[in-house]
Amino acid sequence: MADLFEDYRLGPGWDEMFVDPGLPRETYEALHATLQPLSSAELGVRADVLARAFLDQGITFALKGVERPFPLDIVPRIIAAEQWRTVEAGVAQRVRALEAFLADIYGAGQVLADGVVPRRIVVTSAHFHREAAGINPTNGVRIQVAGVDLIRDEQGTFRVLEDNVRVPSGVSYVMENRRAMAHVLPEVFAATRILPVESYPAQLLRALRAAAPNGVGDPTVVVLTPGVHNSAYFEHALLAREMGVELVEGRDLVCMGNEVAMRTTAGEKRVDVIYRRIDDEFLDPVHFRADSMLGVAGLLNAARAGRVTIANAVGNGVADDKLLYTYVPDLIRYYLGEEAILPNVETYRLEDPDALAYVLDRLDQLVLKPVDGSGGAGIVIGSQATDAQLAELRDRVRHDPRGWIAQREVALSMVPTLIGNRLRARHVDLRPFAVNDGDRVWVLPGGLTRVALPEGALVVNSSQGGGSKDTWVLAGTASAATPVDDPPVLAAIPEPVEPVSVPAPRSPDPGPGLGPSIAQQQQQQQSARSVGGEQTRC
Amino acid sequence: MLSRIAESLYWIGRYVERAEDTARILDVHLHRMVADPWVDEEIACRSLLAVMGVGGADGPVTSARVVGLLGLDEQNPSSVVGALAAARENARGARETVSSEMWECLNTTWHGLPDARRRVEQQGVHAFFRWVRERCSVMAGLTDATMSRDEGWHFLVLGRSVERVDMTARLLSTHVRAGGSIPSWLTLLRSCGAWETFLRTYRGSLDDRYAAEFLLLDRLFPRSVFAALSRAEACLSELEPDPGRAGVATDVQRIVGRARTGLEFRGADELMTDLGGVLSSLERTCSQINDAVSRRYFRQTSAVSWVPEAVA
Numbered sequence: 055m056a057d058l059f060e061d062y063r064l065g066p067g068w069d070e071m072f073v074d075p076g077l078p079r080e081t082y083e084a085l086h087a088t089l090q091p092l093s094s095a096e097l098g099v100r101a102d103v104l105a106r107a108f109l110d111q112g113i114t115f116a117l118k119g120v121e122r123p124f125p126l127d128i129v130p131r132i133i134a135a136e137q138w139r140t141v142e143a144g145v146a147q148r149v150r151a152l153e154a155f156l157a158d159i160y161g162a163g164q165v166l167a168d169g170v171v172p173r174r175i176v177v178t179s180a181h182f183h184r185e186a187a188g189i190n191p192t193n194g195v196r197i198q199v200a201g202v203d204l205i206r207d208e209q210g211t212f213r214v215l216e217d218n219v220r221v222p223s224g225v226s227y228v229m230e231n232r233r234a235m236a237h238v239l240p241e242v243f244a245a246t247r248i249l250p251v252e253s254y255p256a257q258l259l260r261a262l263r264a265a266a267p268n269g270v271g272d273p274t275v276v277v278l279t280p281g282v283h284n285s286a287y288f289e290h291a292l293l294a295r296e297m298g299v300e301l302v303e304g305r306d307l308v309c310m311g312n313e314v315a316m317r318t319t320a321g322e323k324r325v326d327v328i329y330r331r332i333d334d335e336f337l338d339p340v341h342f343r344a345d346s347m348l349g350v351a352g353l354l355n356a357a358r359a360g361r362v363t364i365a366n367a368v369g370n371g372v373a374d375d376k377l378l379y380t381y382v383p384d385l386i387r388y389y390l391g392e393e394a395i396l397p398n399v400e401t402y403r404l405e406d407p408d409a410l411a412y413v414l415d416r417l418d419q420l421v422l423k424p425v426d427g428s429g430g431a432g433i434v435i436g437s438q439a440t441d442a443q444l445a446e447l448r449d450r451v452r453h454d455p456r457g458w459i460a461q462r463e464v465a466l467s468m469v470p471t472l473i474g475n476r477l478r479a480r481h482v483d484l485r486p487f488a489v490n491d492g493d494r495v496w497v498l499p500g501g502l503t504r505v506a507l508p509e510g511a512l513v514v515n516s517s518q519g520g521g522s523k524d525t526w527v528l529a530g531t532a533s534a535a536t537p538v539d540d541p542p543v544l545a546a547i548p549e550p551v552e553p554v555s556v557p558a559p560r561s562p563d564p565g566p567g568l569g570p571s572i573a574q575q576q577q578q579q580q581s582a583r584s585v586g587g588e589q590t591r592c
Numbered sequence: 593m594l595s596r597i598a599e600s601l602y603w604i605g606r607y608v609e610r611a612e613d614t615a616r617i618l619d620v621h622l623h624r625m626v627a628d629p630w631v632d633e634e635i636a637c638r639s640l641l642a643v644m645g646v647g648g649a650d651g652p653v654t655s656a657r658v659v660g661l662l663g664l665d666e667q668n669p670s671s672v673v674g675a676l677a678a679a680r681e682n683a684r685g686a687r688e689t690v691s692s693e694m695w696e697c698l699n700t701t702w703h704g705l706p707d708a709r710r711r712v713e714q715q716g717v718h719a720f721f722r723w724v725r726e727r728c729s730v731m732a733g734l735t736d737a738t739m740s741r742d743e744g745w746h747f748l749v750l751g752r753s754v755e756r757v758d759m760t761a762r763l764l765s766t767h768v769r770a771g772g773s774i775p776s777w778l779t780l781l782r783s784c785g786a787w788e789t790f791l792r793t794y795r796g797s798l799d800d801r802y803a804a805e806f807l808l809l810d811r812l813f814p815r816s817v818f819a820a821l822s823r824a825e826a827c828l829s830e831l832e833p834d835p836g837r838a839g840v841a842t843d844v845q846r847i848v849g850r851a852r853t854g855l856e857f858r859g860a861d862e863l864m865t866d867l868g869g870v871l872s873s874l875e876r877t878c879s880q881i882n883d884a885v886s887r888r889y890f891r892q893t894s895a896v897s898w899v900p901e902a903v904a
Contacts, residue, residue, distance in 0.1 A: 109703060110699060112696070112699045301687075306596050317594065317596075319594075319595050319889045
């Protein structure tokens with residue numbers, strides 16, 4: 055009998071499914087047993103059904119204005135229950151530490167005074183917005199939604215690649231992937247107990263309502279989108295639909311007297327909580343880019359006056375700064391008195407002259423990332439760059455060491471993936487999503503697994519041929535499946551646990567070439583185009 | 593409901609109806625070219641383009657050209673393909689409001705348009721028009737079955753009804769301009785799906801007056817102008833739940849009501865003697881309704897102007 059995995063070869067990097075060729079790990083046994091008897095033709099047919107369903111349902115992302123289906127690979131990625139508990143706790147821990155950090159730097163600045171994080175790193179971050187100082191969220195939450203990018207290194211250890219606490223996207227694909235897979239591979243679902251993912255919109259809505267301004271009994275929540283031309287528009291629409299709230303564009307909102315309202319057929323209706331999917335820079339032309347047509351003039355003043363809540367909060371981007379990322383283990387120690395559950399990928403801080411010199415000597419072996427980039431923009435994988443590119447990079451890094459970090463090139467873990475009509479090992483990463491309602495950080499079981507489709511590629515960006523996989527967290531035993539309550543989020547700035555000395559510069563160490571996050575939105579200016587006002591005849 | 597979303601739903605209603613009706617009108621036209629040996633193709637084509645508001649075509653105009661302009665032109669939201677694309681684009685911007693099934697129907701149709709063009713080449717235009725009618729019917733059925741009868745529904749049905757008044761008037765205009773021979777009435781009623789109902793209603797007495805009366809005034813046939821105007825009136829009164837003490841609440845209700853009573857109480861004889869005038873007045877009415885609906889519901893709030901200051 056033909057074996058679907060017959061000519062599957064293990065690649066460089068940790069194989070998620072196989073210990074050795076033909077020998078699946080325990081977590082994958084049921085899946086392996088179900089897939090193995092299928093012929094590649096059968097699998098191909100189901101993959102086609104999957105692709106067709108995505109196209110018809112319009113499950114797409116927009117790239118340069120063109121809608122494309124987001125390829126979903128038919129082989130899921132599986133995470134064992136106990137592994138997941140580590141990830142879940144680690145992600146929640148980071149969110150709690152970053153919440154405390156943001157509250158601190160937009161407030162008293164104790165962490166800076168104590169020298170745990172150098173003040174200049176914060177104030178020189180492109181996403182540190184003084185405009186946000188003094189805006190105090192009602193329930194202390196600035197990060198309603200976090201997307202923490204993880205990879206598994208060569209030993210199978212989950213490591214944090216970066217934190218996204220501005221407008222992380224991709225969660226819609228987690229939900230849609232699950233629905234589609236359940237239709238296409240029902241027999242695998244029957245054989246496996248998988249934690250469900252469909253409660254995300256309810257969790258998100260709960261967190262958004264909990265963040266409403268004081269004194270609002272039944273808050274009106276909206277999702278603010280840049281519009282249909284945004285790459286993540288599909289997700290914005292899905293979240294609004296599944297939360298049962300309005301999806302608004304900037305032109306639907308009006309701000310007067312520090313109150314925000316949306317324009318409805320029955321006049322203006324007050325809005326209390328805005329889950330914005332627009333970057334800070336485009337949010338309010340009064341404070342940020344004056345030419346932005348996406349946002350609402352006066353929004354930030356209304357937030358400062360406590361009349362409307364913006365989620366995630368303005369100015370969160372400083373916590374996404376990749377140089378700050380290197381300090382997160384220190385922040386966890388400083389604010390929570392704990393050790394980081396999930397290790398970082400070791401990183402060089404280039405402001406240190408020794409580290410800079412070391413890195414400049416080895417550009418061809420390292421991965422260089424701009425500190426304020428998102429969506430993988432500007433990342434250079436040294437081993438894949440030409441001499442000319444490296445020379446240019448050297449100039450840029452020397453000229454602006456603050457603007458870059460360097461990491462070792464990590465061979466990301468691999469999962470069998472349908473390429474043509476055969477299964478091949480391809481690199482994956484993982485973006486779990488966390489929702490903070492002020493009492494508890496809830497982590498969606500699984501998250502978005504992105505897979506790099508070209509052979510050997512380390513960049514999982516969909517613009518570079520990336521796709522996704524349904525990500526299963528096994529339910530484990532009944533008792534283990536009971537969700538563990540996270541400790542409450544620190545609502546106020548905590549006392550430092552103990553004075554912490556500034557850590558020594560990082561040792562030269564690993565860093566993955568994992569780059570571009572597919573769904574991270576590319577903000578694009580777009581004119582407020584009316585879709586309806588066609589008047590050729592009327 | 594957000595004004596923008598209401599506007600999108602109204603236009604989804606209009607565009608889907610427009611796609612379907614344009615396909616029907618083209619079907620009638622092509623059928624007449626084949627069935628009527630005395631028709632002058634050039635004149636008939638120019639006349640159709642004029643009725644449909646596509647003016648100024650240079651050079652010789654053939655039926656193939658008409659199909660290109662009114663059927664397949666992607667850039668023109670009045671063509672069949674253009675209207676389907678516009679409906680889908682509106683639905684994309686209102687995706688959290690329309691049901692998933694409606695969205696999927698419009699999206700799948702849109703994805704099928706390139707194939708449809710191939711179908712025109714391989715199987716002829718009738719296969720294409722048939723496909724369009726079917727897709728529009730699926731959409732109508734899903735709308736009916738999955739959409740809550742709330743404000744959004746009323747806007748969608750209002751748009752559909754306004755478009756239907758407009759298109760039925762245009763359909764009748766093509767006929768009046770062509771001289772209104774008996775065989776062409778037959779084609780026309782057939783293309784509206786009205787032939788059998790008509791026969792049952794008038795027991796086979798096919799003449800100008802009955803046919804026009806049927807399409808203009810029949811209370812029971814859903815594509816008649818009267819039925820569509822009544823439907824629009826019903827939607828408008830749902831959108832304005834407070835009837836007030838005297839008359840109606842809004843401009844748009846007045847315009848629609850006047851048009852409906854104008855048909856209802858003038859009597860068939862009077863309407864027939866000035867059919868051309870009645871039809872062009874209906875088209876003007878549709879345009880007025882559109883303006884009044886926009887003013888009333890889609891531009892609810894005063895515009896806030898924001899002038900960015902140059903920062904030194």
